[in-house]
Amino acid sequence: MKLSLAAEEVATFYGKMLEHEYTTKEVFRHNFFRDWRKEMTAAERKVIKRLSKCDFTEIHRHFADRAAARRALPREEKQRLKEEAEKLQQEFGYCILDGHREKIGNFKTEPPGLFRGRGDHPKMGMLKRRVLPEDVTINCGRDSKVPEPPAGHQWKEVRSDRTVTWLAAWTENVQNATKYVMLNPSSKLKGERDWEKYEVARRLKGVVDEIRSRYRADWKSREMKARQRAVALYFIDKLALRAGNEKEEGESADTVGCCSLRVEHVQLHPEADGCPYVVEFDFLGKDSIRYYNKVPVEKPVYRNLQLFLENKDPGEELFDRLTTASLNKHLQDLMDGLTAKVFRTYNASITLQGQLRALTRAEDSIAAKLLSYNRANRAVAVLCNHQRAPPKTFEKSMQALRSKIEAKKQQVAEAKAELEKARAGHASREDGSFLEKRRRRLEKLEEQLVRLGTQATDKEEGKQVALGTSKLNYLDPRISIAWCRRFGVPVEKIYNKTQREKFAWALDMAGEDFEF
DNA sequence: TGTTAGACTTGGAAGAATTTTA
């Protein structure tokens, strides 16, 4: 059936996603269909009454073919497209801020499509509308040249607000949230903020012992609110939980953080796995990632939890007297600039530094040092519960790696035997070069074997752990850079080009003796 | 004290580019 332009466009959004799991979800299908029908003409609405009766395969095929054609384009054509994108980037991807040309992070508005909320999001599948110039507010210098809106259009507003960092903003219709155009992480502005963030975390290092004894004392406070705060803070500190703001019900997936934990998310065990006073956490955190952990806690914490849980239903809040606002207010009193998230930054960075110290040996090869680094990074990712879906090809590539190792072992054995033979044959005579050649061959193979073994370990241990987030947002880059310099590891082995640009501030200032 | 809007950081996945492998 031939659709009107508007209805057709929305249909293509769905058609493109036919292979995606989203289209199997009832909520997604329902929301999509409702919004799609809104775009239809009255005549279309009369005909199209059930999603299950609609066949999108032709649309899907069209886009699949188009993607394939793109992939099959000749080299020169691809090059041309790349140059075109680069031109666009050069024209629109930069701004002048305080006289410096800075790269913009996201210079394009988000295209229309179907909302891809994560977890059990009640709004998944809803139509995210196209952003028009009339929706966009521009924020630029008072006497700078205002960017030209597309022909025939006007900006919603042009303002000059020096107190914020965004360059343009609009409201997205699904969540009714403001979206911003902001600078790239490599910019001076973002770099400075990043640096400040880690400096606050370093200040926490100086007072953390005091704060810890304070909350331990508060476990016995006469005031219920103070007790709850003290136990929550203990979790935030020890387990690196997020603050856990309250969320409006029905607007997004049901996820929680520390302050919003409910009775149903914790289970108390007087004893488990040989430890007394064990708390079992099981809840969905940010992005609906499951947090599961069984941790022994100190007796007063356990007793307090029993108290907080008393006479409550599963759906009630564990810390009913606590909000993130009151917690942060308390933290602010303990240290200037202290908030719940600083504990995550602090504990992540201090863990990295500690692990690097414990694991690195100066005499190790670069490969071994990198494994140590990865392990230290991984310890942090585990602490912060940064998980990823195991790559689809994981088992297969693991198996491939294992057989490669077997093959290499075989080669090493052979090389060994040959070296022995050469030794025996030339023991008395002076044929050093031949022997040396054999020896070097063996050495090289053994090195390769070690490297493969390292790779395999690394891969296995990292199956479900996402390292990127901690590396980019939680680990003071100066720790890594100092480590590189101290142990002769090229920084490029740790940070790729983009990351080096983001951490330019740290590359400038971190000596090999930097201490977090 | 609670509520909300607004601004900014954090987060995993998808898509693109590059490298490795067969």
Added chain:
DNA sequence: TAAAATTCTTCCAAGTCTAACA
């Protein structure tokens, strides 16, 4: 040299936290 695997980059959703207001 194609295709498979890996790494990099982009995307945009989902958090945190502050400030303004009632």
